[in-house]
Amino acid sequence: MLVFNQLQTYLYLALILFAIGLYGVLARRNLIAILISVELILNAAMINFMAFNRFLAPHPAVGQIIALFIMAVAAAEAAIALSIIIAVYRKLKAINVEQATELRG
């Protein structure tokens, strides 16, 4: 299939993932769902790096290395986010952003 061998396909895919992630961050109320949306944004960037690497880059390894690093960093981020979400749950007995509205002004 020709469409799978084109840079544009993957760029559009990444852009759609990015948009879904952004929408999720803004629209979802559950902290876990927001975390998943953030991961979608990171994955969109990762797809971009891999696509550019496959079709354009003179050195074929750079994009892959970046993707590996993003995976590791995103895992660390998820660990920190989940631990803070647990702290939120212990104090507020909920993981819904509507419960966390004490700071305003």
Add this chain to the structure above:
Amino acid sequence: MDMLLFGPELYFLLVALVLFCLSLKRQPHPRAVNTIAATLAGLGVLVALVCLFQRGDLFFQAYRVDLFSQIFKFALALGLFLVFMISRNLAGIEERLHPEFYLFLTTCTLGMMMLVSSVELLTIYVSLELSSYSLYILVPLRRGDDIDVEAGIKYLFIGAVSSGFMLFGLSYIFGATHSTYLVDIIPRMPQLLASPIGLVGVLLALAGFLFKLSVFPFHFWAPDVYQGGANQVVTFIATASKAAAVALVLRIAALGASAGYSFAQTLVILSIVSMTLGNLVAIIQKDLKRMLAYSSIAHAGYILMGVLAFSEAGYASAVYYALAYLIMNFTVFMVLNEVATDGRDLKIAELAGLYHRSPLLTLSLILGIFALAGVPPSIGFTGKLLLFTSAMNQGYFFLVLIGAVNGTISLYYYLKVVYAAYFLSGEGLPPIRLSWPTRLLNYGLCVSIIGFGVFPNFIVELARTAVRAVL
């Protein structure tokens, strides 16, 4: 010889290891831990000073040591040391977590030191995340009510989204230039910026650093984190982390320097909205830290004026202002820490009678506040003068006009603080006792606020030499 090039980073990595070992102890002795941490950080300032004039490349040119990076490393080490100095009475954080407080502040400093030296996209991303993650953990460490976790979760998610934006932007830059090295990217920028992909890439890439600097539209975290975090942690976020953000905004914005009108115009709008919004909302604040948060948004707008000039003078003035902001904002936060001995959030009205409780602290407060407001002959006035002049020389008359109007608006809420300290009576409040290191710190800060304001030449010349490497 290479050891000296990587000196400050190696040293702070070592300090982090020592502090990690301390954090393994079951019952740490808070005073002893503070003494150790402060001594180590003090030595770190000396190490950074020794390495100030190092120059060279490391790690396959991904890491550049030049005057620009070394100045910021010195500022970061100084910021860390100052924050440790005022952490002797760390009431806001549980005692068993004290070593972790020092540990994460050190790793954050380490991350930011690597950040200011990074000249490769992946290195920038990884070191930015090292410094951010440490701060994400530090904010919810505060003891007591629920606002700390709320602030922590807001900080984390806004930070994660903006770093996601940045990464997406970096991927476009990588795709369009086929390189991850800034050295290779900069020459290809002019043709790239004519196409939308390059412009979108650079603007998205800036997002991660605009978040750290709390520029509109990534400023939402600032007030909540300032109010919700422990006072010492907020002091660090408001001083050292701002300086590192300025360094990286300068490096990344240099990518767009050749774009001319459209790129500069975006920054002009961000700058205007940031300073106007920050100053107007700060007027109605009652909580001192929250007010300082909005003032930091306004100051981020001022600093952008120097960035968008894209000239040597503009960049140098932004560097000068970042260093000045570190000193003057720290002074105000130090007073806040000394007054709120139990680690609570301080209302502006609670400064009442400070003049009778501690004249020295009041002097520091008034100097810090006047410097933030830009009253001559303080360091803040000189910084603003340099920023406004550099923007004016590039023909941004309208921007400078709005900046000047904003400076006047900001006087109102800054003077409210001075009014509370001098003219409200605080009957029955005990005098504040200062230990001798705190006294020395007070004198030192007062002298540097006035001294570097009247004689700025040395720092300005240093900054000018430094930014030549970036532009």
